[in-house]
Amino acid sequence: MDEMEIEKRLYEAAAEGDIRTLHELLQQDGLILDRLTLTCFNETPLHIAAMRGHVEFVKLILTRNPLLAAELDFRKSSALHVASIKGYPEIVKLLLVVNPEMCLARDRDGRNPLHLAAIKGRVEVIKELIQTSHLAASQTTNRGESILHLCVKHNQLEALKLLMEVISDYQLLNARDGDGYTILHLAVSDKQIETVTYLLRNNQIEVNLQDDNGNTALDILAQSRRDMIDLQIGDTLREAGGLRAKDIPSPNTQNFAKFPNKKSSIHQSHDMAGDWLSKKRDAIMVVASLIATMAFQAGMNPPGGFWQGNEDVDSQGNTLQMPHKAGEAVMAYSHPKSYRYFIRVNSTAFVASLSTILLLISGLPFRKKLFMWSLMVIMWLTVTSTALTYGISIYIVTPKKDREHLGQVIEVAVTVWCFVMALLLLGNTIRLAYKWMRKRHQSEKFERRESSNLVHVNV
Template sequence: MAEGKLYEAALINDAATLHRLLEKDPLLLERVSCTCSNKTPLHVATMKGNLRFVQEILNRNLELAEVLDSQRSSPLHIASAKGYLDIAKILISAAPDMCLSRDFGGKNPLHLAAIKGHVRVLAELVRLCPLAAREKVDGGQTVLHLCVKYDRLECLRILVPVLNEEIVNAKDTDGETIMHMAIRDKQVEIIKYLVETGKINMNAQNSEGQTILDILDETSKDATNSDIRKILQPSLWKSRGPRTQPVKWLTKKRDSIMVVAILIATMAFQAGVSPPGGLWQENLTEDSKGNPVPNPHYAGESVMSYRHPKYFRNFIRVNTVAFVSSLSIILLLISGLPFKRRFFMWFLMVTMWLTVTSIAVTYGFAILVTTPKKYKQSLSHVVETAIFVWCCVMGILLLGNTVRLIDKWLRRKGIVIRPLERFRNSAEVRVKHGENGSQESV
């Protein structure tokens, strides 16, 4: 009977009735908190926004602030979802740990405030318990994902400035950031704000390898797409401009490239001073009768130069190219040249191509010279074919990169060559189709 009157008083904010009931039964609130299987009077008073009744209950029994209902919701969950700032402040002071409590949906009070768009409650919760903003709901979504999902721009304005970039760029279980979600839903104002913050990783990929531009290309084409592209363009160019990725790769691989260049230089030097077939160990200018020989040689000279003069000349040429180009790579890497410029990246690539190709050709000549005659004909055909194919492949790559360099230079000058433009577009289409096909096959 008393419990029923207590709930009725909670509904109508009747603090006087609460006082009378507690005078008759001082343990009434304790008994309710232990026996209640659903919502306590504090839950009811909070749902109705009855601030005075909430204060009176908490003055008598603070433990009720920690009692959960059948949905595992605390009174603070309800106050946050309803947007009752004053009640939320009282409940937080009574039970601060409830800021991190999760209901059956995996949401804490801060999540609910963000979903409902209650900015003042959200700001108070973040101020008093910033750890709550790091918690994720089911599906791996952060409170920022919820703000984007429910189009709560003002809530984002509260949260993004106080959270670090790791949280702002956090991904859900599908690998999508808040920018992926905003692009997919074409939320122009949210996209504009996120770009302005400067905290967004514009190159982030979801679990399917899609960037924000890939998702934008998938959406229906309308005027909103153009507006979004205009918003994204400056930040995309700044964050991933055409020079960023090669420079990052070169920075990471610099030491490895240096080691390879030193190794090739050592191999080329050794092959130069000690060519295949070895060196003559003694002079031979006369025969046993003292007559001059038709083809004399001296100690320290290459045997290969006498037995295979044609091969020897070509061997020395390509070996010298390998040696000089590998030394050039070493100098380029330690000279501090501005590799952010495309020309220097192209020059380094050409030098590496010469180095690797030259050492490969040097190997081919060495094998041909040291191979017995009975195997030489068949082996020479294999070696020549392999070297020819290698040079063709490397030549195509070199030509392609050279054309790209020239095209970029012309585009900066405002000159667009239509055949190159069509080639680029068709190449991008083929790449996209290839990626889509591989994803479907998986």
């Protein structure tokens, strides 16, 4: 048997984990494994056996030629890279015993075996690699990603928890990747609420660090797509002291905390007001986005659907030209009056919600509570229009025999709804009026006191 045939059988045996064939080949050519270190420029049989998880085969190869543990394939990956990403802790142990320095070997992308294990969430492999070399955890990839960045990017929470129990380096926990993001930025951007909650429990995580564009985690949340998870993440960040970049006090402002006085209390009240406004803005943005989506879908899919053709056939087989055209709403012909009401209230909801979104993202200084109350009133109108759209739609699709009972239900629902809206509007109006009168009273009291002091000084 020539050398090429022996090598071919060796690779086949590695793929199958056939130890018996390996013994036979070694008896025929005892130097076959030694020659691989000189002639192999691709995957070695050790790579293949590690990829397939053949523990005994790997053990025998390493016994005969331990130098193969340091061999790299065309991607600059060692057998340890392969075993780590595949998740074979027993093979990882064997390779580490032979050559522990391969923990620090990096492939073409700058990733060591620990990085690959973190990407796939191979917890048991991570334990073995960390025990062998803590230095591997501090290496970064060619893109500046730490092992913690990789855990978050690939949503491997269990691996992240294991690593953070071992890593206590402040710099590593708050490091930025090549794009300028910390692990908290990445978790918030990807809406990983469990990861965000876990990270904020660690006192060393800086919640208000800014990326290369000057955005904090709260800024990134505000710029991303909107859904209900945003509110939960936003509340979690604020509870941990999270702020928008524009709300972070300057060093001069922070000095007021050292000398408590009226100014510091004023700043504190402004911070509380800013937090209130931020929460209201986020809530209104989410609700407006959802209503805009609902109104658009209702407009494009009205109750009853659309006509499918321009012609119809009577009972005698004659073709009749219909007054409608294909693609027009059935409701516009079957219930023309109701359709007009439907279009009006649905368009009101759609335009009002889009206007609210536009105002919130326009960058105008809506920092006064009066502006936020105005937006909330607009949203009340929007929600009411959406409710009316639902009422008209459900009335149209309900059979005639049930409409009388449905009409009574709708009348009661509308009455209750209008009462609740009027109550809310009245309550908030009274609240605003009370605050305005209180502020005016305090201002008058202050002026009287100043006038009294002035008279006393003159006397």
